[in-house]
Amino acid sequence: MKRYINALKVKPVMALLAVIGMLPACEIDDIPDPNNPTVESVLVNATVDDLNNLVVGTEAGMRTFLATYYDNMGMIGREHYRFSSADPRFTADLLGKGSSVLDDNTFYTTNPWAGRYRVVKNTNILIASANNTTLISDEEREGYLAFANTIKAHQLLLNLTMMYEPGIRLDVNDPDNLGPFVEREAALDSIALLLDEGAAHIAAAGEEFPFTLSEGFDGFNDPEGFLQFNRALAARVAVYREEFGEALELLGDSFLDLSTDFDKGVYYTFSSSSGDLLNPVFVAPNSSGEIRIAHPSYISDIAPNDDRISKVLLRDEAASLDNLSGKYDVAVYKTNTDPIPIIRNEELILIYAETNIQTGNTLEAVRALNIIRQGHGVGPYVGPLTEEALIDEMLYQRRYSLYFEGHRWVDMRRYNRLDELPIDRPGDDVWTTFPKPFIEQAF
Numbered sequence: 001m002k003r004y005i006n007a008l009k010v011k012p013v014m015a016l017l018a019v020i021g022m023l024p025a026c027e028i029d030d031i032p033d034p035n036n037p038t039v040e041s042v043l044v045n046a047t048v049d050d051l052n053n054l055v056v057g058t059e060a061g062m063r064t065f066l067a068t069y070y071d072n073m074g075m076i077g078r079e080h081y082r083f084s085s086a087d088p089r090f091t092a093d094l095l096g097k098g099s100s101v102l103d104d105n106t107f108y109t110t111n112p113w114a115g116r117y118r119v120v121k122n123t124n125i126l127i128a129s130a131n132n133t134t135l136i137s138d139e140e141r142e143g144y145l146a147f148a149n150t151i152k153a154h155q156l157l158l159n160l161t162m163m164y165e166p167g168i169r170l171d172v173n174d175p176d177n178l179g180p181f182v183e184r185e186a187a188l189d190s191i192a193l194l195l196d197e198g199a200a201h202i203a204a205a206g207e208e209f210p211f212t213l214s215e216g217f218d219g220f221n222d223p224e225g226f227l228q229f230n231r232a233l234a235a236r237v238a239v240y241r242e243e244f245g246e247a248l249e250l251l252g253d254s255f256l257d258l259s260t261d262f263d264k265g266v267y268y269t270f271s272s273s274s275g276d277l278l279n280p281v282f283v284a285p286n287s288s289g290e291i292r293i294a295h296p297s298y299i300s301d302i303a304p305n306d307d308r309i310s311k312v313l314l315r316d317e318a319a320s321l322d323n324l325s326g327k328y329d330v331a332v333y334k335t336n337t338d339p340i341p342i343i344r345n346e347e348l349i350l351i352y353a354e355t356n357i358q359t360g361n362t363l364e365a366v367r368a369l370n371i372i373r374q375g376h377g378v379g380p381y382v383g384p385l386t387e388e389a390l391i392d393e394m395l396y397q398r399r400y401s402l403y404f405e406g407h408r409w410v411d412m413r414r415y416n417r418l419d420e421l422p423i424d425r426p427g428d429d430v431w432t433t434f435p436k437p438f439i440e441q442a443f
Helices: 039-043 048-061 066-076 107-131 138-162 184-203 223-240 244-252 296-301 307-311 345-358 362-375 387-401 408-414 438-442
Strands: 080-084 265-268 290-294 312-321 324-330 340-344
Touching: 039 048, 039 107, 048 107, 048 138, 066 080, 066 107, 066 138, 066 408, 080 312, 080 324, 107 138, 138 184, 138 223, 184 223, 223 244, 223 265, 223 340, 223 345, 244 345, 290 296, 290 312, 296 324, 307 312, 307 387, 340 345, 345 362, 345 387, 362 387, 387 408
Parallel strands: none
Antiparallel strands: 080 290, 265 340, 290 324, 312 324
16 A cells, blocks of 8 residues: 655646636636626726626635535545546546546646636726725725625635645736745735735725625624624634634634534525526435545544534445445535535634644633534543643544535644545545646746
8 A cells, every 4th residue: 555645746738728718817807797897897987886796796706616626625635535427537636546646737626726716816806996996985995895805815715725835826916927826834824914904994894885795694794794704714824824822812803602503604605596506516315426425434433422424324325436435425415505604603613622722721622622512412522631632632523513614634734644534445645735737837
């Protein structure tokens, strides 16, 4: 068995594919809003309607290629298998089968990357348009800038979680003069600053925003609530930066609630309405062909009486493909219109536990962990009160509470535990990072 961590070897590129439309630097004139305005029409003296269309288009664009992103994160993190009768790369490349490696010029690398940068482009247009119009008040301007900077930071963070080692581009304002790739630590610092800028704009935005957000932002669609969302994202970034004291302070300004109201938060929303999107990761139970199967270790490692077993569902028949098999479907989402969390209270409670572990406040950390445990039918923690044991417990709770939400691979990587993830077949690999997209290497 080979068991090494390596993702920077990539398949030879046989030809430059026509992926210019995927390149984050090359398209800023494709604004997904109801009226399809040109960039030029909104860059000078945009109206409130123009700006609101940009907000709607930006929020809608956040949902593109989410399925690929969650498959990337979940498969490398050994949360699930994506069985595809049409595409063997899910079980080969993502799991490092034999000599398979991550491809820098295929859909699972380029599509999520491009999708997030498309949204970044929209936020840049919104920022420029809000700054270059005299048709809105100063408070309204601050509201648009608050939204744009917060969402831009979130989208950059998603790409950084994939491109751990290559880093990301932060400055893509000018497609003819792209900023450089910025390594992970510097990129995290810049994302934190961008969220701080967003918070400053929120503080100056008055009591109401001039735009309406989807129901996924219910409770967070005014400056007061949106600031809590912004600070929650900032707390996530702070733990990634290992700034645990700062994270604890940020949680105080977020929507953290030390109760079992685990699902309070901000969500991507979906519907069956004409022109809208359905939940892209929902698969009906006992489907065949294109399915997501829970990794067997999710079932074998779960504690007795843990109600998070409901996130998977026993199939009528086991599913097998490519020398992999499983008996349980991923069942986090029960319908094709269920919302997908961007960030929710259960994650914030676990961040609170982590920050207290890392700052030496053991009893408070245990209290937070017990909120999670008892909220899921598991008795109070009775293990050792050492930092190592509590980190083990915290990572266990994150594994089950945040299952299929894009965190497991990130968590194991930031605690240098990728070698603890299961290897499913002799010769499989656990990758540390996706490679820099091939099209980006020319810039």
